[in-house]
Amino acid sequence: MTPLLEVRDLTKRYGPRIGCADVTFELWPGEVLGIVGESGSGKSTLLSCLAGHLAPDTGSVVYDTRANGARDTLTMSEPERRMLGRTDWAFVHQNPRDGLRMNVSAGGNVGERLMAVGARHYGNIRATASDWLGRVEIADERIDDRPSAFSGGMQQRLQIARNLVTGPRLVFMDEPTGGLDVSVQARLLDLIRALVRDLGLSAIIVTHDLAVVRLLADRLMVMKSGRVVEEGLTDQVLDDPQHAYTQLLVSSVLHV
Amino acid sequence: MYVAVKGGERAIENAHAWLAEERRGDTSVPELSVAQIREQMGLAVARVMAEGSLYDPDLAALAIKQARGDLIEAVFLIRAYRTTLPRFGASRPIETADMACKRRVSATFKDAPGGQVLGPTFDYTHRLLDFALAAEGEVPPAPQAEPAEGPVPHITGFLNREGLIQQERPSEETPPDLTRQPLETPADRSLRLQALARGDEGFILGLGYSTQRGYAKNHAFVGELRIGDVEVEFDIPELGFAVTIAEIEVTECETVNQFKGSKLEPPQFTRGYGLTFGMAERKAISMALVDRAMRWRELGEDYVGAPAQDEEFVLYHCDSIQATGFVEHIKLPHYVDFQAELELVRRMRREAAEAQAAAGAAAMKEAAE
Amino acid sequence: MTDMSQDYNFAYLDEQTKRMIRRALLKAVAIPGYQVPFASREMPMPYGWGTGGVQVTAACLTPEDRLKVIDQGADDTTNAVSIRKFFERTADVAVTEATSEASIIQTRHRIPEQALSEEQILVYQVPIPEPLRFLEPRESETRKMHALEEYGLMHVKLYEDIAKNGHIATAFAYPVKVEGRYVMDPSPIPKFDNPKMDDCPALQLFGAGREQRIYAVPPFTKVVSLDFEDHPFEAGRAAHDCALCGAGDSYLDEVIIDDEGGRMFVCSDTDHCRTRREAGHTGALGVPEAFA
Numbered sequence: 005m006t007p008l009l010e011v012r013d014l015t016k017r018y019g020p021r022i023g024c025a026d027v028t029f030e031l032w033p034g035e036v037l038g039i040v041g042e043s044g045s046g047k048s049t050l051l052s053c054l055a056g057h058l059a060p061d062t063g064s065v066v067y068d069t070r071a072n073g074a075r076d077t078l079t080m081s082e083p084e085r086r087m088l089g090r091t092d093w094a095f096v097h098q099n100p101r102d103g104l105r106m107n108v109s110a111g112g113n114v115g116e117r118l119m120a121v122g123a124r125h126y127g128n129i130r131a132t133a134s135d136w137l138g139r140v141e142i143a144d145e146r147i148d149d150r151p152s153a154f155s156g157g158m159q160q161r162l163q164i165a166r167n168l169v170t171g172p173r174l175v176f177m178d179e180p181t182g183g184l185d186v187s188v189q190a191r192l193l194d195l196i197r198a199l200v201r202d203l204g205l206s207a208i209i210v211t212h213d214l215a216v217v218r219l220l221a222d223r224l225m226v227m228k229s230g231r232v233v234e235e236g237l238t239d240q241v242l243d244d245p246q247h248a249y250t251q252l253l254v255s256s257v258l259h260v
Numbered sequence: 261m262y263v264a265v266k267g268g269e270r271a272i273e274n275a276h277a278w279l280a281e282e283r284r285g286d287t288s289v290p291e292l293s294v295a296q297i298r299e300q301m302g303l304a305v306a307r308v309m310a311e312g313s314l315y316d317p318d319l320a321a322l323a324i325k326q327a328r329g330d331l332i333e334a335v336f337l338i339r340a341y342r343t344t345l346p347r348f349g350a351s352r353p354i355e356t357a358d359m360a361c362k363r364r365v366s367a368t369f370k371d372a373p374g375g376q377v378l379g380p381t382f383d384y385t386h387r388l389l390d391f392a393l394a395a396e397g398e399v400p401p402a403p404q405a406e407p408a409e410g411p412v413p414h415i416t417g418f419l420n421r422e423g424l425i426q427q428e429r430p431s432e433e434t435p436p437d438l439t440r441q442p443l444e445t446p447a448d449r450s451l452r453l454q455a456l457a458r459g460d461e462g463f464i465l466g467l468g469y470s471t472q473r474g475y476a477k478n479h480a481f482v483g484e485l486r487i488g489d490v491e492v493e494f495d496i497p498e499l500g501f502a503v504t505i506a507e508i509e510v511t512e513c514e515t516v517n518q519f520k521g522s523k524l525e526p527p528q529f530t531r532g533y534g535l536t537f538g539m540a541e542r543k544a545i546s547m548a549l550v551d552r553a554m555r556w557r558e559l560g561e562d563y564v565g566a567p568a569q570d571e572e573f574v575l576y577h578c579d580s581i582q583a584t585g586f587v588e589h590i591k592l593p594h595y596v597d598f599q600a601e602l603e604l605v606r607r608m609r610r611e612a613a614e615a616q617a618a619a620g621a622a623a624m625k626e627a628a629e
Numbered sequence: 630m631t632d633m634s635q636d637y638n639f640a641y642l643d644e645q646t647k648r649m650i651r652r653a654l655l656k657a658v659a660i661p662g663y664q665v666p667f668a669s670r671e672m673p674m675p676y677g678w679g680t681g682g683v684q685v686t687a688a689c690l691t692p693e694d695r696l697k698v699i700d701q702g703a704d705d706t707t708n709a710v711s712i713r714k715f716f717e718r719t720a721d722v723a724v725t726e727a728t729s730e731a732s733i734i735q736t737r738h739r740i741p742e743q744a745l746s747e748e749q750i751l752v753y754q755v756p757i758p759e760p761l762r763f764l765e766p767r768e769s770e771t772r773k774m775h776a777l778e779e780y781g782l783m784h785v786k787l788y789e790d791i792a793k794n795g796h797i798a799t800a801f802a803y804p805v806k807v808e809g810r811y812v813m814d815p816s817p818i819p820k821f822d823n824p825k826m827d828d829c830p831a832l833q834l835f836g837a838g839r840e841q842r843i844y845a846v847p848p849f850t851k852v853v854s855l856d857f858e859d860h861p862f863e864a865g866r867a868a869h870d871c872a873l874c875g876a877g878d879s880y881l882d883e884v885i886i887d888d889e890g891g892r893m894f895v896c897s898d899t900d901h902c903r904t905r906r907e908a909g910h911t912g913a914l915g916v917p918e919a920f921a
Contacts, residue, residue, distance in 0.1 A: 083777045112785050120781025126791055126857040148792050268710040339671035442666035442841040445769050582839045585676025596701045596738045600800035600819040
């Protein structure tokens with residue numbers, strides 16, 4: 005089996021300051037990788053570099069494309085990368101406002117990615133959008149409402165539906181439950197876990213919340229000051245942290 | 261029987277005749293001469309030259325007369341005339357350090373080589389209507405002094421020596437010409453400055469003001485404001501050297517702005533720059549503020565979404581001639597578009613009424629059952 | 630003092646400027662539907678009043694040309710009169726109101742009813758050349774969307790129309806796709822006129838002065854109005870016949886004729902209407918041209 009994503013020596017600097025440095029890892033099909041660390045640890049910079057939103061200074065991000073096999077996404081042409089970004093990849097932002105079109109209806113939000121890849125049958129697009137709203141537990145009669153009329157949790161679920169509608173294989177998530185109430189968080193986590201399992205998705209989830217990775221991630225990377233200080237199977241890392249920083253992180257949480 | 265309205269041509273001619281009559285006003289009042297406007301409406305002339313981007317006080321005065329004092333209309337006349345002028349070449353950059361200053365003030369230093377020169381400013385006048393002017397009173401001549409000897413160096417030069425102010429890197433590249441190439445963004449600074457220099461004074465003033473009120477605040481001081489005459493030199497290839505072809509009046513403003521330092525640079529001062537034809541210090545200061553705000557990317561600052569930082573927003577909307585044309589064009593006939601909208605709205609209203617009627621009938625039926 | 634008695638060049642613009650515009654036009658013809666930036670000049674008429682069309686016409690005009698100018702389909706609207714006079718004065722070219730006799734037709738908001746020929750050029754005045762502008766205000770972003778052929782957002786707009794109104798609620802400036810590649814704004818013509826652009830024998834040139842863009846549809850080019858398979862494009866018009874010439878297939882203006890809200894519908898293309906009346910066609914309120 006070949007890895008879905010193979011990252012080598014990824015480094016991004018902001019002048020003299022390190023964003024992230026020398027990050028190397030592999031992600032296998034169907035695997036969920038959690039990246040944890042405090043704010044400023046470089047985890048969001050890393051995610052942005054992986055997803056092609058930021059250009060790293062050095063390194064490679066090789067993705068196993070459907071059509072042409074392993075390709076370095078950093079040296080791809082921009083059209084290719086953008087195409088990947090709206091078909092085989094998905095990106096779930098912490099703030100749904102960054103990932104949704106707030107002045108477009110829920111159905112339009114979900115339909116956009118379909119239309120971007122050539123869907124031209126209104127009825128079919130709407131049916132697919134309706135199906136996906138159902139899967140993320142949004143009532144069908146809300147299909148023509150704008151996300152601005154939705155609660156925070158609904159907006160986040162809509163963002164997930166909009167991302168998954170084209171059947172991506174790799175999902176990037178940046179603090180997907182951040183900014184939500186605890187009860188809403190739990191429901192969203194359940195939903196994400198079910199979708200990831202049912203669809204066999206690979207995912208990279210950045211979070212500072214250890215409960216999120218405990219529930220979702222197969223494997224874990226702990227970052228501090230831009231570098232990966234520990235990695236391993238999630239339960240292993242959380243139950244028997246080796247690095248002093250990880251120990252601090254785990255002990256600072258009351259109930260994991 | 262119906263006969264469609266014709267005669268657009270005659271209507272236009274008559275409108276022009278009426279306009280000419282209105283422009284002249286009451287014929288028992290003596291007519292303004294172009295020379296009177298040039299000499300006594302100097303600041304209006306300066307604005308028309310600056311925004312018209314053509315230095316010619318006589319033409320600017322003529323345009324103001326023809327435009328009935330509507331300065332944007334006058335700028336428009338100048339621009340349309342300017343387009344048709346043949347271009348012989350470009351002058352050398354003017355040396356504002358060699359300016360014969362009639363006004364030169366700095367807000368950052370109490371005194372500096374060259375001194376502070378107030379010049380003919382409104383600044384400390386009390387804004388009281390002077391009814392003596394209504395009686396066409398002649399003014400006594402102002403006291404005279406000998407012009408100061410020697411050059412008047414730029415204030416920012418002193419900060420430069422200490423490395424306290426960010427260096428402007430000189431470039432050998434020929435700057436793009438806004439009037440000869442289409443504006444495309446991202447625009448380099450020289451292009452932005454051209455656009456601001458031609459931009460509407462009111463628009464630039466409002467944007468500059470917004471930076472002071474917190475929309476991309478960059479806390480500016482007027483490092484130096486100077487107004488005076490500079491020589492324009494032109495290289496004559498046949499001669500192999502430059503000759504002075506004109507002396508023009510310009511206003512130059514350099515602001516000194518706080519800068520906390522970025523990811524790349526230690527804290528130091530930065531600058532904004534404004535330059536306009538004629539005496540126009542309000543415009544020059546505003547221009548410097550907006551210039552500074554638009555430099556956020558180059559200086560590694562955050563984009564906070566302020567209008568003055570938004571290059572596309574500023575450059576595509578600062579030109580009064582573009583703005584006035586497009587805003588006013590909606591008074592042109594649009595009945596073809598409107599007809600299409602009319603049909604659409606009627607159809608949608610009809611459909612809505614039908615849907616409502618159907619829903620009402622269904623409800624009645626339900627109630628009856 | 631400046632010499633104020635200079636003569637203007639043929640068709641107002643100097644030859645350098647015309648050359649620059651012609652280069653932009655050639656590029657536009659080579660890449661149908663692509664918006665070519667050009668250094669639009671300040672014209673002696675306001676932006677938004679046809680400065681782009683006037684520059685394109687000026688760059689195309691030769692002394693042998695016969696020019697027709699229409700606004701809202703009519704030759705006698707004030708802005709059409711004004712532009713026609715401008716070229717009579719600065720280029721001394723022959724002018725006409727007859728569509729069939731014109732070699733260059735400058736238009737605002739309409740395509741003539743009569744089919745155009747290979748010998749003709751149709752010059753459109755364009756206020757906003759960017760079809761994506763109202764979806765994405767940034768020029769830097771829309772240019773990228775065109776370059777990468779990312780037109781999903783355009784269909785999102787149409788989707789929203791149907792979801793809200795049951796059909797596409799765009800009545801004019803209805804976006805088209807040219808030769809299967811670029812999405813283009815056809816200028817604010819009613820969508821009734823859109824089908825005339827497809828496979829048209831005449832050269833169609835578009836000039837946007839304020840926005841500094843030129844684009845073109847070469848003769849016999851495929852121009853398709855955007856739609857959905859299950860909500861196909863339909864060209865709309867008022868469901869009436871022309872009150873003067875009786876035409877049942879032309880685009881109509883609605884004219885209010887009395888204080889009680891009485892109205893009539895007449896051809897917006899005045900030349901088309903007159904030609905029909907001369908040929909003896911009569912509508913409900915009209916009389917044949919010979920007796921008018």
